[in-house]
Amino acid sequence: MDRLVETVAEDEDNVLSGKYLHGLGQKARLSLVDVLEAPWGFWGSFTGTGAATFEETVQLGAWRMAGIGPLPHILDHNPQERHPQQSHSTEDHPTSYSCTITSLTPTKVSCTAAGLSAGSYRPMVTMAGARAVVGNKVTSTTLPVASALTPQSGSINGGAVLVGNSSGFIPGYMMVVVGGAECSMLQESANTISCRLPPGIEGEAAVVVSVACSENVMAAKAFTYAAAVTPMLLSVTPSTDVVSSTTLTLDGTGFTLSGGTPEVTVGGKRCGLVSPASPTSLQCIVPALGGGKHEVVVRDAVYGDSNNLSISLIFSLTSLTPSSGSFGGARIMLAGQGFDPDGGSLVTLCDLPCDLVSSDSTTAITCVAPALPHSEADVTCDVVVSSPNGLSASLLGGFTYQLALTLSLTGLEPQ
Known part of the structure; x- marks a missing residue:
């Protein structure tokens, strides 16, 4: 949706100074006032266009308006504070917007800015042969607008993807609340948002869109949680x-x-x-x-x-291959069911960790048995597999460290 921003100069010491305008909603106007009351031909000479009047310089394309923004306080809002592990899609929003001139008088120029994100802006004016920036007193504030919602009803258990079309959104700085619960954001752009709905109580639930450094906006229509469309x-x-x-x-x-x-x-x-x-x-x-x-x-x-x-x-440990090895350690393979496919299983022999080699299967784990200090006799160990959710399975006496399988150094020549 196009938006208009208005600025009116009031300081004769600065042609481009002005006053703050707040709460302008969807349509405001950006204006340049000729407080110099320049004589005939002045602006034509100043811009190099040869125009007789200020209005003609605009018609000849000597002036261009844009918004420089949002103001710095918008950028103080870290999207990671709102989405600590943000994995959804966001679309970058521009830091400046073109403002197309739509009307003017000898002392005023008006323009429209399309896709303007919510927030406060400092207008800038550029003209052929010169460039000037509106003074710090001049700002304009725009508000987000939430309109169409799809779907309009869904399961009381949540899970539906709610898509909202509107204007003034700031990707990465937004939150949607439905019926008082946060809607998990999936995608954000300047004109569209989508989020995964939370569970809700049967009936209408208000949809509120929050944009950093702007007022909360309620969608024109509420979302309806309905048992009739709940699987x-x-x-x-x-x-x-x-x-x-x-x-x-x-x-x-x-x-x-x-x-x-x-x-x-x-x-x-x-x-x-x-x-x-x-x-x-x-x-x-x-x-x-x-x-x-x-x-x-x-x-x-x-x-x-x-x-x-x-x-x-099922979570189980059924076998171990080989079941015996050297005191120096050996590669072993465990077979069973329900091992963590994301590699989160832990294997121990005699309460010592077995270094994992491969653990991305639900039925097999390969690891290297830990070395044990030299012993005068064989040592038998329990083998235990633990899962990330606290389950464990074991083979009592499942692995034996054998002297007969352990190399030993008896002498060294020359000494």
Whole structure:
């Protein structure tokens, strides 16, 4: 949306000085006042255009207006303070805006600035043959405007992507609150925002857009949390003793409310559909996950999330190869189920850490057994695998340090 900024000079010692104007909303006007009351031909000579009047110099393109901003206090707002681990997409906003001249009088020039972000600005005027900047007294304040929202209703469990179109946004300096809860930002640009909706209580919820150093703006229409467009998950089979790559069967209602393909997540990871979903049933394959409890959620393509049900994945240690080795250490491979695919598992032998070599599988871990001090007898150790969520599995006496497998130095010649 185009915006206009207005500045009026009031100090005869400075042709380009002026006064603060606040709360101008969507349309204000930027103006240059000829307080010199210059004689006929002065501005034509000054700009090198040969024009008779100030108005003619503008018509000939001798003047250009722009906003220099936002003012420094806008930049004091660190977007990382609002989004400590910001991973969503943001679009850079310009630090200056062109202002296209739309009208003028012998003492005033008006212009429009498109895509102006919310905040305060110092106008600047440039003309052929010279350049001048409006004095520090001159500022203009613009406000963000929130308009269309899509979708207008969604699941009471949240999860829908809310898209808002408007103007005056500042990418990286924004927050959206729906029904008093923050909407997790996904993408920001000067004219569009999108965020993942939080859960809400059935009924209308106000949508408030906050931009750094500007007033909060409420969207023209509220978002409606509705049970009628909320998927319902009734059962998941199997729900215990599950392993990665198991096929799950989900039963419920409203899986295809919007007509699109639903998404299923298990433990936050996508569970790949085996076949097209029906409104009441679907099947998917469990992704690579560590052992323990994980939530299963069905997400409608438009309206958002179902309730969640939990399933339990196995965490076990079944074998160790080789089961014996040198006191100097040996490379061993552990087999089992539910190991952390992100490498977060910890392996110990005799309570000493086994240095991980490969740990990105849910069924296998390779590590180097720690060296032990020389002993007069074999030493048998328990082998323990621990997961990041506190689970553990062990093989009692699973590995033996053997003298027979340990090289020893008995002499050195010449000494």
